[in-house]
Amino acid sequence: MRKGKLIVIDGIGGCGKTTHARLLRARMGKSAVYTHEPGGTPFAEKIRKLLLHGRVPVTDVVTEFLLFWTARTEHMRERIVPALRAGKNVICDRFDSSTFAFQIFGEKHPELTKLFWEARTVVLGNYKPDVYIILDIPVVAAEKRRAGRKPTKDRFDDNPRAYQGRVRAGFKTFAKAIGPRAHIVNANRTPAEVDKEIRQIVSNVLK
Secondary structure, eight states, X not given: OOOSOEEEEEOSTTSSHHHHHHHHHHHHGGGEEEEESSOSSHHHHHHHIIIIIOSSOOOOHHHHHHHHXXXXXXXXXXXXXXXXXXXXXXXXXXXXXXXXXXXIIITTOGGGHHHHHHHHHHHXXXXXXXXXXXXXXXXXHHHHHHHTSOSOOOGGGGSOHHHHHXXXXXXXXXXXXXXXXXXXXXXXXXXXXXXXXXXXXXXXXXX
């Protein structure tokens, strides 16, 4: 039986999602579990290294798409679902919203849309996120933020502005498809302003 809430924070690289996911985890304390995608379990982390930093490039988008879902399946079974059943709230830095935005919109493969929704139904089942917080920020502003941080960029961050713009549009399209459970938050503000809005959204979800 599901007891905890699954909270996703997502957006293009440089939007501040990791910072805000960790702030939220610190505020919620022991009642919450912080995790990220791709990854979250030993096996899924191996897939993460291949997808984001691997020396062997994944050049086929369908293969890449399926690898993300493979990692997510493991993540759900081994970490997310057990935590939710134990009454823990789970805060996930990226989730299926990223797969939709990057692989379908960023890589321009709309033919994967039907497969995406089918995979979502099978893999997530009754454990779909209770809320998606999409941090939206202009591409150039996000690029400047990425340039100023430590060199931990993944290969998706290196893609040109046109690609990043498509990904941003993909997140918005995903949020529209999800409906009331998705919230687009203006991330081109101070961290305090963004955090305040996230706190209000999460507070409503936890009621």
